[in-house]
Amino acid sequence: MQIAVLGAGSWGSALAIAMSHVADSVLLWSHKLEQVDYFQLHRNNPSYLPAEIIFPANISFPIHFNECCETDLLIIATPLNAVREILQQLKQSSGRVPDIFLVSKGFEANTGLLPHQIVAQELVGFNRYGLLIGPSFAKEVAFGLPTAITLAAPELEFAVSWMNRLQNIPNFRIYAHDDVIGSEVGSAVKNVLAIAVGIADGLSLGYNARAALITRSLNELASLVLALGGRRETIYGLTGIGDLILTCTGDLSRNRKVGQELALGKSIDDIVTSLGHVAEGVSTAREIYLKAQALEIDMPIVACVYRIIYQEANILQEVSQLLSRQPKSEFIGDNA
Numbered sequence: 642m643q644i645a646v647l648g649a650g651s652w653g654s655a656l657a658i659a660m661s662h663v664a665d666s667v668l669l670w671s672h673k674l675e676q677v678d679y680f681q682l683h684r685n686n687p688s689y690l691p692a693e694i695i696f697p698a699n700i701s702f703p704i705h706f707n708e709c710c711e712t713d714l715l716i717i718a719t720p721l722n723a724v725r726e727i728l729q730q731l732k733q734s735s736g737r738v739p740d741i742f743l744v745s746k747g748f749e750a751n752t753g754l755l756p757h758q759i760v761a762q763e764l765v766g767f768n769r770y771g772l773l774i775g776p777s778f779a780k781e782v783a784f785g786l787p788t789a790i791t792l793a794a795p796e797l798e799f800a801v802s803w804m805n806r807l808q809n810i811p812n813f814r815i816y817a818h819d820d821v822i823g824s825e826v827g828s829a830v831k832n833v834l835a836i837a838v839g840i841a842d843g844l845s846l847g848y849n850a851r852a853a854l855i856t857r858s859l860n861e862l863a864s865l866v867l868a869l870g871g872r873r874e875t876i877y878g879l880t881g882i883g884d885l886i887l888t889c890t891g892d893l894s895r896n897r898k899v900g901q902e903l904a905l906g907k908s909i910d911d912i913v914t915s916l917g918h919v920a921e922g923v924s925t926a927r928e929i930y931l932k933a934q935a936l937e938i939d940m941p942i943v944a945c946v947y948r949i950i951y952q953e954a955n956i957l958q959e960v961s962q963l964l965s966r967q968p969k970s971e972f973i974g975d976n977a
Contacts (some may be wrong), residue, residue: 645709651689651779653718661879681912823871832922839900
């Protein structure tokens with residue numbers, strides 16, 4: 642079995658290492674030739690992972706994109722804003738489209754589309770793909786620490802088949818299901834909500850505030866999942882509450898880090914520059930805010946993050962307004 646991973650950031654590199662345990666060969670592709678040269682010489686990726694993590698011998702680093710199109714599985718591990726271009730390039734490069742995993746999260750800028758909707762537009766009628774997402778930090782996957790993740794696919798048979806083929810990856814457990822929308826929305830929204838929790842942590846509001854924010858964040862996540870056609874049970878699975886808890890509490894969370902830095906008074910531009918890596922919640926905040934407005938869904942925590950990032954709203958005033966909202970029933974659907 643041959644697997645290709647497109648995108649050599651932290652997650653792409655970690656997945657290549659994980660897949661090397663079950664694949665005969667893994668191709669890790671980067672569009673940056675200087676990065677490819679470095680990989681071939683040093684066999685590590687210190688820009689994204691600890692330097693002591695070495696790529697196994699069965700991982701190679703192709704220069705040409707076309708080499709990745711003839712594999713059994715193609716994992717697209719680029720930021721979401723590059724997925725459409727990758728799919729277009731895939732159509733032009735090969736008459737045969739391999740099975741595809743997407744790991745990108747969010748809503749596409751300007752279109753507001755989810756990853757599966759981009760696939761539907763670019764690969765019309767193609768359904769041999771899935772979303773490999775869930776509570777996972779790349780560094781821990783690369784070190785082989787225990788991880789559980791979801792493979793959500795429009796065809797359950799596809800997800801189950803690949804779940805079985807990849808079951809021997811050490812400490813990397815995949816769960817299959819077919820609620821693509823619920824998984825995509827949960828994994829996108831939690832990044833924005835983690836920024837809010839990071840702000841609370843940065844302001845030293847305490848553990849009580851953190852618990853309250855995470856719980857109410859789950860309510861907002863659930864509202865959007867259900868409004869867009871996802872299933873309720875997905876909210877309480879790995880791509881819902883699991884992903885939310887990890888991203889809101891883990892010290893490796895880039896989105897939580899953004900919130901902490903905002904609380905210290907730093908500008909969003911300086912924060913993003915200093916991170917050096919993608920923090921999906923920053924770009925996704927705008928798309929989710931607009932989506933909630935269009936659907937008339939009350940998402941006050943998301944709205945708070947949106948105003949702080951895009952309207953330079955005063956953080957302390959936003960927190961005060963959030964805490965002084967009109968009391969209401971706790972649960973979705975209650976009219977009391």
